[in-house]
Amino acid sequence: MVKRKLGSIRTGNEKESDFNNSPPKPLFPSIPMVILLLVVGVIFGYVFHSEISKVVNAVSEIKISFSQSPKIVKEVKEQNKVENEEEHVFENAKYAKNYENFENDPYDAELQKLKEKYKILEQNQEHSQNQEQSNIKTEKVEEIIFEDDDDITEEEYMRIRREAGVLKKEETSNKKRKPELKKVERNEDLMESEIEELDMNHDSDEEQSVDNDVGNSKESPETQKEHDFDDETSKSISDNNFNDSQTRKTISKGDSEDNSKTFVSGREISAKDIADESVTVEDVDIEGENDKNSEIKHVTFDSLDAREGWTVSGDENIIKFGGRNSKKYVNLKVDQDSMKNKGKSESAKNKVNQDSIKNKATNKQNSVNAKLKKETDSKTANNNDKSKSRSKHENLKEKQKQKDGVQDTSSESLKNDPNLPDEIKNFKATFQKTLTPKKTFIDGRRVPAVELLPQKETNSSVKVYLFDEFLSEEEADGLIKAHDAHVKQASQNPPILCFDSVNTLQKHLKDAKKKIRISPKDFTEGTTCVNQTFSAKLKKWLHGNWSYSTAFYPGESRFSSILAFRINNAMGLKPSHGGKFQLTSYPIGKAYKTHTDCNVGSIDKRDRMASVLIYLNTVKDGGKTEFPGIWVKPRKGRALLWNNMNSDGVCEETSRHEAAVVKKGQKYILIRWYYYQNFYSLGKRPEEPNLPKRKEGQPRVSCDEYNNGSCRWYDEWGYDHLLDYQQQKLTLI
Numbered sequence: 001m002v003k004r005k006l007g008s009i010r011t012g013n014e015k016e017s018d019f020n021n022s023p024p025k026p027l028f029p030s031i032p033m034v035i036l037l038l039v040v041g042v043i044f045g046y047v048f049h050s051e052i053s054k055v056v057n058a059v060s061e062i063k064i065s066f067s068q069s070p071k072i073v074k075e076v077k078e079q080n081k082v083e084n085e086e087e088h089v090f091e092n093a094k095y096a097k098n099y100e101n102f103e104n105d106p107y108d109a110e111l112q113k114l115k116e117k118y119k120i121l122e123q124n125q126e127h128s129q130n131q132e133q134s135n136i137k138t139e140k141v142e143e144i145i146f147e148d149d150d151d152i153t154e155e156e157y158m159r160i161r162r163e164a165g166v167l168k169k170e171e172t173s174n175k176k177r178k179p180e181l182k183k184v185e186r187n188e189d190l191m192e193s194e195i196e197e198l199d200m201n202h203d204s205d206e207e208q209s210v211d212n213d214v215g216n217s218k219e220s221p222e223t224q225k226e227h228d229f230d231d232e233t234s235k236s237i238s239d240n241n242f243n244d245s246q247t248r249k250t251i252s253k254g255d256s257e258d259n260s261k262t263f264v265s266g267r268e269i270s271a272k273d274i275a276d277e278s279v280t281v282e283d284v285d286i287e288g289e290n291d292k293n294s295e296i297k298h299v300t301f302d303s304l305d306a307r308e309g310w311t312v313s314g315d316e317n318i319i320k321f322g323g324r325n326s327k328k329y330v331n332l333k334v335d336q337d338s339m340k341n342k343g344k345s346e347s348a349k350n351k352v353n354q355d356s357i358k359n360k361a362t363n364k365q366n367s368v369n370a371k372l373k374k375e376t377d378s379k380t381a382n383n384n385d386k387s388k389s390r391s392k393h394e395n396l397k398e399k400q401k402q403k404d405g406v407q408d409t410s411s412e413s414l415k416n417d418p419n420l421p422d423e424i425k426n427f428k429a430t431f432q433k434t435l436t437p438k439k440t441f442i443d444g445r446r447v448p449a450v451e452l453l454p455q456k457e458t459n460s461s462v463k464v465y466l467f468d469e470f471l472s473e474e475e476a477d478g479l480i481k482a483h484d485a486h487v488k489q490a491s492q493n494p495p496i497l498c499f500d501s502v503n504t505l506q507k508h509l510k511d512a513k514k515k516i517r518i519s520p521k522d523f524t525e526g527t528t529c530v531n532q533t534f535s536a537k538l539k540k541w542l543h544g545n546w547s548y549s550t551a552f553y554p555g556e557s558r559f560s561s562i563l564a565f566r567i568n569n570a571m572g573l574k575p576s577h578g579g580k581f582q583l584t585s586y587p588i589g590k591a592y593k594t595h596t597d598c599n600v601g602s603i604d605k606r607d608r609m610a611s612v613l614i615y616l617n618t619v620k621d622g623g624k625t626e627f628p629g630i631w632v633k634p635r636k637g638r639a640l641l642w643n644n645m646n647s648d649g650v651c652e653e654t655s656r657h658e659a660a661v662v663k664k665g666q667k668y669i670l671i672r673w674y675y676y677q678n679f680y681s682l683g684k685r686p687e688e689p690n691l692p693k694r695k696e697g698q699p700r701v702s703c704d705e706y707n708n709g710s711c712r713w714y715d716e717w718g719y720d721h722l723l724d725y726q727q728q729k730l731t732l733i
């Protein structure tokens with residue numbers, strides 16, 4: 001993906017002149033020479049006076065820009081640089097067969113606006129130069145270089161978008177961020193009625209808090225709501241108004257009877273703030289069975305924690321919530337001023353290590369890879385859409401991987417293969433061993449990282465994190481639109497059906513109450529896909545029991561880069577370890593059975609270490625993502641992050657999860673998997689395989705192992721439908 005490189009003003013690291021070999025000049029010229037020079041100078045000045053003033057002016061502008069931050073772009077000298085960028089976008093997009101230019105990419109519109117803006121800026125620049133040359137105060141940029149990297153920060157990006165009019169000047173792109181909170185001075189005697197009023201005010205702001213949306217039991221959120229919410233007192237303020245001197249939070253907590261629920265809000269408060277006592281729990285409103293009357297106390301969070309048995313921990317970046325028992329509503333009054341001051345103090349105990357957020361090398365390599373893509377042969381076929389089939393078929397899977405071209409670039413055999421391009425041979429794998437989630441700012445929104453703790457303590461290394469408003473509404477809507485368009489387009493043809501195994505196929509037939517004898521003839525030789533005729537029959541029998549996936553790849557849209565960058569920043573996942581961006585929709589009634597995203601028992605480290613799941617819409621009913629002891633409700637823009645492998649690269653069985661049935665409406669998500677060890681073909685759109693024979697643009701449905709997966713429709717063809725046919729044939733009856 002192309003990027004604009006900001007502030008590419010030369011910073012003076014090139015020497016003026018490396019050497020000077022002309023003969024020494026006399027210090028003073030002769031008198032006739034001086035007269036001659038004067039005459040020539042006057043004539044020259046008269047003829048070219050406007051050009052001279054432009055040069056003088058330009059020099060003075062450059063000076064201004066040097067004296068200011070070299071990282072700022074405000075004006076563009078060369079319009080054609082913008083066009084270059086566009087060309088570059090198209091260049092990369094060429095590899096996206098279905099996603100050419102990613103037509104609904106919200107950033108495409110922005111690109112156009114930027115272009116317009118730059119035109120206007122340029123015109124203004126010319127105008128002002130002609131009119132009031134001495135009045136130029138704006139910074140000047142000599143050139144804008146677009147590079148294949150991710151060295152643009154959210155802040156810079158946001159600024160440019162503001163300038164281009166995509167975002168309003170002062171507002172963030174999220175209109176709901178700043179609820180109308182009544183400003184209250186820090187007041188020890190704040191009346192309860194006032195507190196309630198504040199809460200009510202916010203609540204009428206129609207945004208639900210995350211309280212109902214996450215949990216650590218299997219019980220439905222609705223039931224929990226009944227148990228836990230006394231509507232008037234437990235309304236939560238989940239938004240942060242940064243400008244308010246005070247913001248109150250409500251954290252509500254599970255019911256003591258069934259010992260099963262924990263809710264989360266209070267998203268802006270980190271445990272560090274609490275430990276620093278910059279956040280004080282002013283009002284502890286205990287509403288348990290025995291203390292119906294509120295008890296107002298002054299306690300720090302620490303003491304609350306100890307007293308009430310809450311599990312609250314973390315550091316300045318992550319808030320960890322979980323809990324054990326007791327029904328509580330806690331109103332936290334946050335003194336933002338003291339937070340700001342103390343927040344700076346150095347007291348974080350477990351400061352999280354962060355990977356570098358800039359991954360230039362990686363992205364450059366992606367660009368090289370993309371260019372080479374055409375040249376690579378079938379050996380480099382992509383496996384990043386590999387089947388989710390689990391241990392039962394591990395052997396087959398391992399074989400398949402080899403077939404798929406998941407290449408061990410360190411192996412000698414590969415290095416000696418004369419047919420492989422150097423870029424592949426020389427590919428140096430890197431490792432992504434851990435997650436480093438932390439709070440970030442996205443489009444001006446403060447996005448905290450919240451770790452969800454399971455009900456019962458486990459010794460699993462699997463951790464689940466939540467980031468609300470990780471995508472803006474505009475972004476989520478754009479992705480849904482793109483996905484729907486591609487599903488519609490590819491649905492013009494019926495899908496070819498592929499199965500993880502014959503066994504899986506048989507089980508589906510059993511569900512459909514069809515007593516059919518399967519023969520090898522039903523399959524396209526060399527694949528695990530049944531032929532056209534049988535596919536058509538199965539489609540009817542299976543009643544379209546699948547979810548729909550489309551994908552875009554790194555570099556195919558501006559959005560892919562900004563999202564990779566955002567994920568890197570907030571979650572510590574390197575862009576070079578990410579595969580495709582998979583968009584999935586679940587129609588009503590659809591789900592995905594319990595599975596792990598990595599292969600349990602496999603020793604291959606080229607597996608999905610972490611999963612990033614982003615909900616693109618709020619589902620009216622159902623569709624939760626459920627882990628052992630934790631569930632999360634789909635909410636528009638919300639991101640979930642979890643690790644599937646531990647830091648030694650072992651796939652953890654405890655990372656199992658499922659997508660619950662969608663009961664009302666539809667569910668849309670975006671998923672990107674990050675691999676423990678990366679490989680050359682990771683993140684590149686796979687070539688279309690030759691088998692099975694099919695129409696152009698014909699989709700496929702892949703059904704994963706029956707008990708540990710479901711069927712999914714794809715608009716692209718990877719290689720996961722190719723298995724070792726000989727082995728497979730043995731099991732055919």
Ligand SMILES: O=C(O)CCC(=O)C(=O)O
Nearest residue numbers: 597624625658659669671
């Ligand atoms: O839809 C969900 O909630 C989970 C999806 C998932 O786990 C997957 O696609 O691997």
Ligand SMILES: [Fe+2]
Nearest residue numbers: 595596597657
């Ligand atoms: Fe999954």
